Structures are given as C-alpha cells and as structure tokens.
Amino acid sequence: MFASRNLRLCTKDCMCLYVCPTGATDTETGQIDFAKCIACGECVKSCPSGAISMVPDKYPVQQKKTKTMCNTLNLISANKAQSEVIAKRIRDGTDDPVLEQLASALVRCNRLMAEDICRESGYMLPQSGNVRKLLEDLLAMDHPDDFPRDAVERLLSMMEFNE
Numbered sequence: 001m002f003a004s005r006n007l008r009l010c011t012k013d014c015m016c017l018y019v020c021p022t023g024a025t026d027t028e029t030g031q032i033d034f035a036k037c038i039a040c041g042e043c044v045k046s047c048p049s050g051a052i053s054m055v056p057d058k059y060p061v062q063q064k065k066t067k068t069m070c071n072t073l074n075l076i077s078a079n080k081a082q083s084e085v086i087a088k089r090i091r092d093g094t095d096d097p098v099l100e101q102l103a104s105a106l107v108r109c110n111r112l113m114a115e116d117i118c119r120e121s122g123y124m125l126p127q128s129g130n131v132r133k134l135l136e137d138l139l140a141m142d143h144p145d146d147f148p149r150d151a152v153e154r155l156l157s158m159m160e161f162n163e
C-alpha cells in the first residue's frame with residue numbers, strides 16, 4: 001500500500017505535511033513521494049478534504065469473467081457509445097446554446113458511464129490483460145510527435161499484470 005493524493009481536491013499546505021512521519025507528503029510536485037511513504041495512513045485520517053487515499057501496490061489475481069458477463073458488458077458499452085455519437089451529432093448540429101450544453105453533457109456522461117461500467121465490473125483493472133493489450137496497441141499505433149510514448153513504455157515495464 002501507499003498513499004496517493006488527488007491534486008484536484010487538495011487545498012495545499014495543511015495537515016498531512018505535519019502528521020507524516022517521513023516527510024513523504026512534502027514534495028515540490030504535490031505528489032506523495034512513494035519512496036518515503038511507509039503506508040501508516042496518518043495523512044488520510046488528517047486530510048480535511050478527503051484528498052488522500054491508500055492504494056494497493058499489488059492487486060489480487062482477477063477472477064475469470066464468464067462469457068455471459070463479457071457479452072452483457074459489450075452490449076451495454078455499445079449502447080453507451082451509440083448514445084454518445086447521437087449526442088455529439090446534436091451538439092455539433094445545433095445553434096441553440098442551451099441544447100449544445102445539454103448535448104455536451106450527454107456526450108461526457110455517456111463516455112463516463114461506459115468507462116465506469118467496464119471498471120466497476122473489474123474489466124479495466126490496472127493489472128488486467130485488457131489494460132496490457134490497450135497499452136501495447138497504443139504503442140503500435142501512429143501518433144502525433146507529442147504522444148507520451150515513454151510514459152506508456154514505463155507503465156508496461158512497471159505494472160504487474162496477473163491475468
């Protein structure tokens with residue numbers, strides 16, 4: 001386990017800096033220094049913003065997914081993807097600013113729902129074979145010059161896949 005700080009929730013420079021016994025929370029980047037973190041959890045208890053969570057560094061071996069479950073997930077995801085496409089068409093084809101905003105929200109929420117469905121069902125856990133394939137496929141594709149190839153290669157070398 002180690003502590004991870006959500007920078008969007010962190011209001012900066014308060015409790016965790018004082019309670020951390022190793023100084024792991026006091027970094028220039030705002031990220032917790034994993035090399036110093038001893039997973040005591042004091043920062044999580046002290047944070048007034050709920051900005052820190054303990055996350056595992058090793059995940060359990062995943063359960064096998066049944067064909068029925070995979071088929072159901074595919075069906076629901078396809079439905080959400082279709083709704084996203086329809087919302088995009090509405091957003092791009094209207095002059096009404098209110099409708100444009102509504103359609104934009106629908107584009108985003110359909111994408112998020114599809115991602116949540118896959119994640120919550122354990123289909124996109126970091127250690128899964130699906131994620132490894134996704135990263136490998138990303139490396140095999142053509143990308144603009146600013147594509148962070150190094151980061152993808154680092155993830156592939158660092159992550160322990162166990163499926």
Ligand code: SF4
Nearest residue numbers: 020037038040041043
């Ligand atoms: S879990 Fe403990 S050691 Fe790690 S950052 Fe939080 S307070 Fe510091």
Ligand code: SF4
Nearest residue numbers: 010011013014016047
């Ligand atoms: S205690 Fe929470 S809000 Fe305060 S600096 Fe730490 S992470 Fe940020």
